[in-house]
Amino acid sequence: MTPNITLSYKTKRIIGNILKYLISIGIVCLVLGPILVILFASFKTKGDMVTSSPLLLPALSKITFDNYERVLGNKMLVSAFKNSFFIVLISVFFNVLLGSVTAYCLERFDFKFKKIIFALFIMGMMIPTFVTEIARFKIIQSLGLYNTLGAPIIIYIASDLMQIYIYRQFVAKIPASLDESALVDGCSYFRLFAQIIFPLLAPATATLIIIKSVTIINDMYIPYLYMPNNKLKTLTTFLMDFAGAQQGSWQRLSAAIVIVLIPTVLIYIFFQKYILEGISAGAVKE
């Protein structure tokens, strides 16, 4: 109650706030530092890479766009953009379609074999990702999908199962009485799902489209393993090839890194609300 205590409380708050900002700004520097170093390097000439500090932009007069021209002039980059876009489009479409009906059925109905089917999906989520390819490889090959865009597409559709988990939580929030009244009115199950349930899942769908797109664009291993063909590079495997060919020419590789970073960073800037919601929905409500 004495003024002395109020003062010390106030000072405590001020010190607390200063600490918060110091730590937060520290985090921002840690996050942006390595990205800025790459950005700076991408504007440098070969000579500047040696003479200027990697921590600084080159002098304004010395800034060059040569590295970007070289990367953008690479024919494989265009097909890499196309391939990544195509794989994302098809995979995410089926992820949304199959994920939402599967989650709806598993959450709403009781039926024969439900427990077994449920256990299979849980198992699918638990199996370690990279090492499973050792056994999946043979299956993809025997289906004639090796070195086709079909390989990553079918793997993303069949084995990446987070959408079921997220959709189930949203289905659980929709009251079952809604289904019943629609059915009493003579609505078929297909129409009920397509016209009533699916639209109500829109927030989950938005989250999933964004997260899945980012994950698929960023995935390295599956395209690397199944599509060695030059014409079938994705953005990520294009970068790996480009890096292999540019031994030691960091300024050029830096420009390629920046270009490959741009799509996901743009998606993040515009849609981060959905991404953050989806990531937390996947973990918080057990």
Add this chain to the structure above:
Amino acid sequence: MNSLTSKRNQFILASLLLPVILLIIFVVVPAFNLLGMSVTDWDGFSADMNFIGFLNYYDMIFKSPDLWLSLRNNGIYFFVHLLFIPIELMIAVMLNSKFKGSHFFKSMTFLPYIINGVAISYAFSYFFSPINGAFNEIFTVLGLEGAIQNWLSDAGLVNYVLSSVSLWRFSGYHIIIFIAALQSIPQDIMEASTVDGANAWQKFKAIQIPSIQLVIDFILFDNVRGALQAFDIPFVMTSGGPGYASSTFTLYTINTAFKFNNFGLASTMAVAIMFLIIAVHLIQNLILKSFSRKG
């Protein structure tokens, strides 16, 4: 009513048929194939596949010293990340206490998780490069030339460098999940404790940590899974080198299959990693439980 039931079953069948078939072909069958292949000498392409009993298991345990070295490296990732979890939790609590700009700082924290992992691995290769690398330049600017190292080719250092790249990429994921969990704590409990005069540390210990126990468990499991499967950062940055100094269990397994065409032995390792993930998680839970009982 009966026709409604049959219509319902039609809908369920139509909905689940394709997803379940895909799941069986591409997930369930491969998982069981791993078990089956682990007792053969299959090379990945020939029609020849001989049953050799538990020879692969014997070879894996007694004749693969580099695999054990790789597993030790996974241990480094595991402990580096584990040590950081309390810090991540504190950062989450801090970012959750709304202050001006906290939203911006949250987005920044999560940025590394969303950006292209391969691109950023190359970026870090340059960052730690011995020639004109930014990390060594920082030491030069600070006048600490003595601290300059060959970060990625020194066998004693490389795993710590790679683990810190892994920290850079994945800490934001943990922090965001912690924040989401903290937000789900009913606001009135926090306010009541403020009225009762609890300070931030007391609230952290008595309310926030117990309320998000499930999420802490999830993060601890995710850490086991993530550390034992560490793969793409060493794959891109060092290919496991120098020698096997920065190899990991998954990287070694993948190379055994796709580089050395020993699919049988690689399957054995894949089976081992599944069991390791479960085993480490169970042991960790036991240790944590005995701790919390003492506390």
